[in-house]
Amino acid sequence: MFLSLPPAPPLAGLVQAYWFVQDLPGDFAGQAIRTSPIPLAVLSVNMGRPNATRDGALVPRVSMLGLQSRVREWRSWSETCFMMAMLTVPGVLRLFPHVQAGGADCLADLGALAGDAAAASLAGCVDAQAGPVRIAAQIDRWLLARLDRARCVPEGMRVAAAHAVLRAGGRVEQAAQAAQTDRRQLQRWFHRHLGVGPKEMADLERLHRSLRDVQSGRGDPLAGFSDQAHQIRNWRRRLGVTPGSYARGGGSALAAQFRPDAGTPGPAFYL
Known part of the structure; x- marks a missing residue:
């Protein structure tokens, strides 16, 4: 299942969308998944079996990927299930100020960037048994609470x-x-x-x-x-x-699922 859902209206300028990726049967298991450079940061909550990065390290339960300036590669398994909040630049500035210095291209445990309490509260608020719409609402509430607490940086x-x-x-x-x-x-x-x-x-x-x-x-x-x-x-x-080579060869199955056309608006993320 590949699904894109909008955030709550107050978060519309800060979160581009919530993306849900689920591969419980393992249709993509073992395949190399490639993502493109992108001017967004990605807050992820892993609700299934952790994926592996290119070097074999497992993805944290709650993680933050800074702005991506180069192609990344990871591998899926069976029982894959995670949510990605695609954060805009204003979203990074308002919701996670001071945490992205040197963070471009880095996938880090959210606890290392925003504190263990913040990471634990986000992980705890997500009901892994709920459907995507309910999970999106849970993430909405967590981000809105963070927005209320976050102090704006002067610049x-x-x-x-x-x-x-x-x-x-x-x-x-x-x-x-x-x-x-x-x-x-x-x-x-x-x-x-x-x-x-x-x-x-x-x-x-x-x-x-x-x-x-x-x-x-x-x-x-x-x-x-x-x-x-x-x-x-x-x-x-x-x-x-x-x-030209990319257009002739076509993108991956994931790229086709999230093709940024009128039916499924979103960023060009998967290659």
Whole structure:
């Protein structure tokens, strides 16, 4: 079962969606699952048999994956069942301030980032026997309670404003202007709160749009790139494949399940 559910309305700008992945019979057992670079962080709650990362380490019960700048690979087993809260940049800034410094591409136990009490309360609030809709509501309540307690970082709104410029295709200089600061300070803020610099964030946003457009067959995969050669270099560097090769070969079964088209809106995450 592969299902995408929206968060509660107050969380709409902070959580892109809740994704449920369940493979109890083990249809994908032993297969290498690949995920793409993505300008989102992922809060995961594992309710079934833990999956394994590429090096064989088991995924924590409750984990946080920072913004992903390169392809990741993990392996599924039978009895796989987990939920992913796809956190936007504003969501990271509001819900998990100060925990992403150096966290890009790192999959960590939530307890190591936000404290054991926070990790235990999240794990405890999820009823593994409940259906996806009820579990989504349970995660909603946990995140809303965290939102009430979390203290806004002073520069959080300025970082979010800069990110909005980059996400729309703006340049780093324009993002710094939107944040009312200079490029050097913006660089420090981005690394402190998101784990990547503004230029790399712009690259991730551009690649994500391009991959999403190729997967869905809609939009313009060249948008934001100076030319096709620029797009191909970016794809090869980040994904290890050209846009044409990927389009001809097609994505994985998981990519097809979550194809970001009008029927199942969502990020281009699975390859």
